[in-house]
């Protein structure tokens with residue numbers, strides 16, 4: 001396979017000051033934090049163009065987080081599914097998921113911008129743990145908001161955050177999950193914007209977050225592309241990842257958007273914002289959003305705390321609309337099967353989130369027969385073992 | 394009554410300017426559309442107690458700019474089945490005699506469609522709207538549709554903005570300029586923040602439009618203090634707090650009366 005320019009111009013470029021990806025994105029936030037978003041956009045652009053910043057981040061990613069993450073070829077699963085399955089092993093990163101890539105970049109940026117407190121929201125707790133980790137490393141204060149429901153189902157991660165010295169504040173309104181944690185984090189930021197950095201955990205929110213988080217996560221795709229070329233002599237046929245807010249997916253897609261690889265995002269059936277394709281505005285950007293006939297945001301419902309979110313990052317809505325990526329959804333039951341399948345067949349216990357992508361591959365295996373499929377294994381399943389114990393017993 | 398309203402000014406702004414120019418300090422209480430059950434009567438009661446205009450909220454599921462008090466009232470209204478059309482229908486049945494301003498979040502307008510939502514607001518008898526998650530850079534397409542429909546879009550001005558930004562906000566604001574009194578979300582505060590006086594002064598120095606301070610104005614004393622600089626106040630959480638505490642209709646109306654008296658130098 002050769003490089004192919006996608007029709008319609010350069011994709012996944014730098015958005016303009018309006019933070020748009022096609023019609024999606026933007027900056028729909030209270031006036032109080034508009035200046036901070038503007039400063040952040042300028043601060044990030046400046047840092048990202050600064051070789052000193054880049055080399056400091058690269059060193060941290062290598063020596064602290066353990067990058068590059070390997071690609072693992074799944075021989076037994078491939079045989080069983082009738083395709084060639086490769087995993088990008090973000091589960092092997094320090095703290096156990098891709099979230100650390102974004103957090104190390106944002107924490108360095110916060111320090112550069114003179115902010116000594118990190119605010120984070122978290123669903124599964126992986127972004128909260130990564131933020132607490134970076135705060136400990138840099139000697140910063142860290143407050144993590146987490147829905148009460150998620151604090152119960154991801155109890156282990158709550159304790160990890162405490163061990164790392166972070167304060168975990170429960171979000172008690174609405175569905176008491178990720179959506180409500182984002183509301184609380186934004187409210188905190190509105191009140192503390194002069195001293196705090198909002199370390200947003202996915203490729204969503206107001207400009208510059210969707211762009212900044214994509215750039216900080218594109219290392220997944222950039223590495224994987226080189227690794228695939230070394231291993232396969234070309235690009236995979238299909239690149240797939242789970243989609244909550246969409247950071248691990250956008251990170252791996254970024255490495256392949258200008259190739260012929262098909263890009264497939266997998267949403268939970270109970271949180272299929274792209275699948276339903278109704279645009280809306282919440283948490284700072286315009287994107288596809290689960291909502292009722294009056295524009296009230298619906299509560300998502302998913303076995304996976306990290307994907308239990310009614311919205312999606314705006315660039316995914318754009319990629320879906322122009323047809324460059326496609327989005328599928330899987331049920332909780334399919335995810336439970338996939339979780340066990342990967343554990344037993346490859347000796348890798350995946351997080352419930354990337355188990356969604358495997359669930360889709362497994363269901364679509366006749367369509368995928370003989371193809372090379374790269375799955376972004378965004379995190380490991382240790383955090384989910386307690387929850388699965390309850391479900392499988 | 395001499396009005397200083399320049400030509401082309403909307404009816405909400407003209408009304409507020411006229412009252413201000415009589416030397417009156419403006420009082421804009423807040424009512425949650427849908428809480429408590431008899432909230433439409435509350436709107437009329439507040440008008441009689443001396444409100445110059447009123448904010449009526451259309452509850453939204455994810456009120457990012459609101460603290461626990463208003464969140465709670467919104468959640469109760471939603472749980473009781475109040476949808477935007479129901480709130481607007483109830484508004485259309487009352488006549489408090491002062492302008493009403495809808496307060497909601499942008500997705501409610503976006504999902505309905507700009508044209509339809511603007512028309513629905515106007516048909517219900519509202520004169521303005523506050524959309525706290527639709528800042529200056531994003532507000533254009535909405536204003537283009539809302540203004541011809543007779544809806545003035547109030548813009549927020551926050552203490553975190555630089556002078557150039559405040560000027561652009563004042564230029565674009567319709568009805569009045571909503572000065573955010575604290576760096577933070579809605580909620581009762583024990584003390585008036587120094588930032589409230591500061592933002593009011595900065596805005597008064599650059600605009601002739603009415604400057605009304607909201608967020609963090611909780612007591613009659615605070616209202617009187619800020620009104621020495623600003624043209625008036627929005628009081629929201631403190632009113633809703635009396636209602637959530639079960640003190641009832643009369644206590645809320647009395648509280649609005651106390652705010653009026655304080656503003657009148659009582």
Ligand SMILES: Cc1ncc(COP(=O)(O)O)c(C=O)c1O
Pocket residue numbers: 097098123124125126127201202203242243244245246247248249305306307351353354378379380
């Ligand atoms: C392992 C893992 N993958 C994926 C996600 C979902 O986030 P995103 O869609 O931003 O990658 C999470 C979120 O908690 C996660 O922990």
